[in-house]
Amino acid sequence: MNSGRIPSQDLSPDGGSGLYAKRRRIQIKDVKGHYQRLRDTSVRLVVALYLVLPWLTWNGRQAILFDLPERRFHIFGVTFWPQDFLFLAWALIIAALGLFFVTVFAGRVYCGYVCPQTAWTRLFMAIEQRCEGDRHQRLKWDRAPWGAEKLLRRGLKHVLWLALALATGVTFVGYFTPIRELLPALVSGEVGGWTLFWSGFFTVATYGNAGFMREQVCLYMCPYARFQSVMFDRDTLVVSYDRARGEPRRRGARKSSGQEPAGDCVDCGLCVQVCPTGIDIRDGLQYECITCAACVDACDQVMARIGRPRGLIDYTTENTLNGRRSRVLRPRLIGYGLVMVLMMGWFAAGLVQRVPLQVDVLRDRNQLYRLTADGRIENSYRLEILNKDQQAHDYRLSLDAPEGLTLVQGNPTFTLAGGEHRSLPVTVSGDPYAGEVRSATVRFRVRSSEPRSTMETTHEARFIAP
Structure with missing residues (x-):
C-alpha cells in the first residue's frame, strides 16, 4: 500500500531534529588540477584588479573615483x-544579460570563478591551509584542546x-575617497567619522563573510542560487x-568473486571532501553547487590512478548524459545573446555620441517680459552651463531665433574648466x-x-511678447 508514496522523514524535536539545523563546519581538501589552476588564476586576477585599480592615475587624478560629494564619477x-x-542603467542591464547568457550556456561558472565571495573565500582558505595544514x-x-601551538597557528591565521x-x-x-589621501589620513587619525565607519564596516564584512560564513553566503544569502534553475535547460553545461x-x-x-561487476566509482568520497559547499555531486544537480569543478579535478585524479577513463564527473549536459544530442545554439541562448549585443551597441553608440556639455535654460519668474525705455521688448533667462569633460574648453554662445530677436550679451565667449558649472544671465530683445x-x-x-571640435548642444526656450 505504501509503495507509491514519497519517503518522508520525521523532523520533529522527538525525531532528533529541530526547526533550525546547526551549521556543520566544512573543511575542504585542497586539490590540484586543470580547473583549479584556471580558478586560482581568475581569483587572483579579480582580487588584484580590485586592489590595484584605485592606485592607477589618469591625467594627474585617480583613474577610477566615485566622487559622491562632487557628484562626479571618474572612470x-x-x-x-x-x-x-x-548609462548606469544600461551597464547594469548589460551585466544582467551577460550573467543570464553565461548561466544558460555554462551554469554557475560566475559563482565558481569570478564571484567576489568565491575569490576572497578562496584566498582566506589558502591562508588557513598555510597556517593550519591540509x-x-x-x-x-578542531578536535585538539587549546595549547600554545594551536593558539599560535590560529592567531597567525x-x-x-x-x-x-x-x-x-x-x-x-x-x-570613493582619493586613496593616496585616504591612507595617510588613516595613519594619522585625521579621517572623518563616515570614512572610518565604512572602512571598518567592510573590513568586518569581509572578515566575517570570507572567514566564517563562507558557503552560508552562497546557500542562504545570495539570490542567484535560487533563480538559476529557471535559466537552466537540458543543454546547459553543468558539473x-x-x-x-x-x-x-x-x-x-572492480570485480569480486561471486559478485556482479561494480561501476567506476570507488566511493572514495574525495568529491565531497573538496566541495566548498559540502554537497555530494553524485546525488544529482543541487542548487548549492557553484560549478567550481573541484570534484571534477579530484575524480579525474582517482580515475587516472586506477586506470579508468577520466570524466566520471565532468562538465556536461543532461542531454549528453542521457545519450541525446546536445545543442549549443538554442532559442533562449540566442535571445539573450542578441539582446545583449543590441544593448552593448546602444551603450557604445551613446558613449560615442555623448556630448560632455549640458545647458539648461531658466526663465525669469518675476515677469514674463519687460518694456525698456526705448520701447524694446525683453525676456530674461539664466543659462546653467556645465562642462562635463575633464579638460577646460572655450565656448561661444549664440541664438537661433526668428528675425528681429537678438541676444543681448556683452561677451558671447567664455571658458569653463573641467567639471566647472556657470550660471550665465542672458537677455533676448x-x-x-x-x-x-x-x-x-x-x-x-x-x-x-576650438578648431574641429564637435562639442555643441542646444536648448529651447520660449520668448514671450505682448
Whole structure:
C-alpha cells in the first residue's frame, strides 16, 4: 500500500531534529588540477584588479573615483554626472544579460570563478591551509584542546585574515575617497567619522563573510542560487556525475568473486571532501553547487590512478548524459545573446555620441517680459552651463531665433574648466519698430570655439511678447 508514496522523514524535536539545523563546519581538501589552476588564476586576477585599480592615475587624478560629494564619477578618461544615470542603467542591464547568457550556456561558472565571495573565500582558505595544514590536519586542530601551538597557528591565521580584510575595506573606501589621501589620513587619525565607519564596516564584512560564513553566503544569502534553475535547460553545461558509468559503487577492486561487476566509482568520497559547499555531486544537480569543478579535478585524479577513463564527473549536459544530442545554439541562448549585443551597441553608440556639455535654460519668474525705455521688448533667462569633460574648453554662445530677436550679451565667449558649472544671465530683445515682435520659440546654442571640435548642444526656450 505504501509503495507509491514519497519517503518522508520525521523532523520533529522527538525525531532528533529541530526547526533550525546547526551549521556543520566544512573543511575542504585542497586539490590540484586543470580547473583549479584556471580558478586560482581568475581569483587572483579579480582580487588584484580590485586592489590595484584605485592606485592607477589618469591625467594627474585617480583613474577610477566615485566622487559622491562632487557628484562626479571618474572612470579613466570619462566623467559621468547624475544626469548620465541612463548609462548606469544600461551597464547594469548589460551585466544582467551577460550573467543570464553565461548561466544558460555554462551554469554557475560566475559563482565558481569570478564571484567576489568565491575569490576572497578562496584566498582566506589558502591562508588557513598555510597556517593550519591540509584538511586532515585542520580537523585534528578542531578536535585538539587549546595549547600554545594551536593558539599560535590560529592567531597567525586571524591576523592575516584581518590584514587582508582591512586592505579590502580601505580599498573599497578608496574608490570613493582619493586613496593616496585616504591612507595617510588613516595613519594619522585625521579621517572623518563616515570614512572610518565604512572602512571598518567592510573590513568586518569581509572578515566575517570570507572567514566564517563562507558557503552560508552562497546557500542562504545570495539570490542567484535560487533563480538559476529557471535559466537552466537540458543543454546547459553543468558539473554532473555519470550514474550509468559509476553505479553501482564499490570500494576496492572492480570485480569480486561471486559478485556482479561494480561501476567506476570507488566511493572514495574525495568529491565531497573538496566541495566548498559540502554537497555530494553524485546525488544529482543541487542548487548549492557553484560549478567550481573541484570534484571534477579530484575524480579525474582517482580515475587516472586506477586506470579508468577520466570524466566520471565532468562538465556536461543532461542531454549528453542521457545519450541525446546536445545543442549549443538554442532559442533562449540566442535571445539573450542578441539582446545583449543590441544593448552593448546602444551603450557604445551613446558613449560615442555623448556630448560632455549640458545647458539648461531658466526663465525669469518675476515677469514674463519687460518694456525698456526705448520701447524694446525683453525676456530674461539664466543659462546653467556645465562642462562635463575633464579638460577646460572655450565656448561661444549664440541664438537661433526668428528675425528681429537678438541676444543681448556683452561677451558671447567664455571658458569653463573641467567639471566647472556657470550660471550665465542672458537677455533676448526684440525691436517692435523694426518689425512685428511675436511670441516664438528660441534656441540657445553653446558650441566649443576650438578648431574641429564637435562639442555643441542646444536648448529651447520660449520668448514671450505682448
